[in-house]
Amino acid sequence: MNSASLQLTVVIPTFNEVSNVSVMIDRLTHTLQGIEWEIIFVDDDSQDGTFQKLQTIAACNSRVRMLRRVGRRGLSSACIEGLLASAAPYLAVMDADLQHDENCLPAMFQAVHAEGFDMAVGSRYVEGGSTGDWNQQRVSVSKWATLLSQKILKIQLQDPMSGFFMMRRAVLEDAVYRLSRLGFKILVDLVVSSPKPLRIKEIPFHFGLRVAGESKLDTRVAWDYLMLLADKTIGRYIPAKLISFASVGAMGVGVHLTVLGMGKTFFALPFMYAQGAAVLISMVFNFYLNNLLTYRDQQLQGRAWVWGLLKFMLACSLGGAANVGVANYLYGNDGLWVLSGLMGILVGLIWNFGVTSILVWPQRSAH
Ligand SMILES: Nc1nc2c(ncn2[C@@H]2O[C@H](COP(=O)(O)OP(=O)(O)O)[C@@H](O)[C@H]2O)c(=O)[nH]1
Ligand SMILES: [Mg+2]
Incomplete structure (x- = not known):
């Protein structure tokens, strides 16, 4: 066990990602040298052996922890529960499927640790970023969702739909009681639930290819997103x-x-x-x-x-x-x-x- 105090927790939600988790850990181990970090995987009872694999790894790697939820689904709620299980002053969220470029993590850490930002967001829509090989339909759905959040929720970010970000622990703690926890869009939820405006740095990255496993994104995600929008606007009056x-x-x-x-x-x-x-x-x-x-x-x-x-x-x-x-x-x-x-x-x-x-x-x- 390392005696230096923990600086960063990376929360990684998983659902049927058995082929990706070891590579993910290897990549983070390589990139995060010089930082005291840990990963918390939050698994929604995957049936492909993800959790069993994580248990085997965590038993001999103290940087790896995990949380298993049964009878539950949902990316946002999984991330929030993982974040709440952390004791680190800096918290990150990223996908398990290697589509988020881990090489951005040191720059994100620098932004929240040394440059005075509350949050650093991996962005596909700022100069130097891209959505990779997405088809036209997915690009336009994502653009629409972004536009809705900018117009209805007044979010200033270029890429509020990103699931790749890092923040100071205070951001979570200030927002925690107001979070909707609905659906997939945890960044939107956090930013809108923050009682004060956040200083956010957007860091460009290229959204990678999913090599193994399947995307869980389907049309129902759109419904979840509309529910999140409803909750964040009239949710105070009607659930x-x-x-x-x-x-x-x-x-x-x-x-x-x-x-x-x-x-x-x-x-x-x-x-x-x-x-x-x-x-x-x-x-x-x-x-x-x-x-x-x-x-x-x-x-x-x-x-x-x-x-x-x-x-x-x-x-x-x-x-x-x-x-x-x-x-x-x-x-x-x-x-x-x-x-x-x-x-x-x-x-x-x-x-x-x-x-x-x-x-x-x-x-x-x-x-
Ligand atoms: N714990 C948990 N993780 C999920 C759930 N749905 C998706 N994930 C994970 O969230 C991340 C992003 O999901 P993905 O299907 O890749 O979405 P996409 O990148 O937008 O296609 C991946 O690490 C998934 O394993 C869920 O219901 N619960
Ligand atoms: Mg993905």
């Missing part, structure tokens, strides 16, 4: 998950009306049967999408999925009854059908959201 739940519900209404219309016109079903089929199918649709999007961080799978669906349907049936009951009562009093209908929907929505968040997707659920 982001409720906004997501309500948006899925609005799509569910579309599904309901489509099934009802098809049942009536194509299959010539009596109204009650068509309506019944529409209720069932839209419930399954709502459950499926909420599990995929709203509760992506604690998604149910296998047998838990089936159980979840049954509980969801039960909760939503009661929500439907509350909806009709409230709307009927209000309509009896004021005779305003649109208002009564909308109030019924609101009560049903809040009931369904509240009850399913406790019954179907409780916090800290394991497998």
Whole structure:
């Protein structure tokens, strides 16, 4: 064990990165000579042996630590938990897949340690940086996401979508209670959650090729990002998950009306049967999408999925009854059908959201 005091923790989130972690450690060992550093890997229960490999390495390399989370997913929350497990005065976050150029780390350390910056960000969009071999679609999605964060959240950075940065520990500690922890964009979360403006240096780098393993980036990341934006703007008044739940519900209404219309016109079903089929199918649709999007961080799978669906349907049936009951009562009093209908929907929505968040997707659920 080294007796010099720790200066830098590099937090590396991993999900199925078994072929990358040893190379990653070798590269950091080479680059960070002269600094007292450690790595904390945060693994979301990868099934490819990543964690077992990390355990073997950590057992004989005191610079390597790891944290395993089960029944959880999410890059931001993984990074935050890793950062909170560190005792170092300087903290970095980088990907495990060798796409972030580790040769930038000494310059980042210099910026936060000696040049008075609060944060140093590896940037693809300042002079000298690039997104490497990204296809046109990914470039434009990233540009749009960047523009949204600049316009809506007023972030001044050129590359707020970067997942490669270093900061003084105070940046984390000042922001920690306000962090949304949603989705993939931890840098956006940190910068917007900081109570005071940060002095940030952007350091150019070329985004490398992923040699082994697969990217986990998919279209759902866009939904997560919108939830983060919602949380950072109106989240003080309405929880982001409720906004997501309500948006899925609005799509569910579309599904309901489509099934009802098809049942009536194509299959010539009596109204009650068509309506019944529409209720069932839209419930399954709502459950499926909420599990995929709203509760992506604690998604149910296998047998838990089936159980979840049954509980969801039960909760939503009661929500439907509350909806009709409230709307009927209000309509009896004021005779305003649109208002009564909308109030019924609101009560049903809040009931369904509240009850399913406790019954179907409780916090800290394991497998
Ligand atoms: N702990 C954890 N790590 C994740 C998760 N999703 C992605 N990662 C890791 O985050 C880093 C970036 O993910 P990647 O799929 O490479 O995103 P891309 O570079 O934007 O394609 C990699 O080190 C992944 O292993 C997750 O849900 N949990
Ligand atoms: Mg990557």
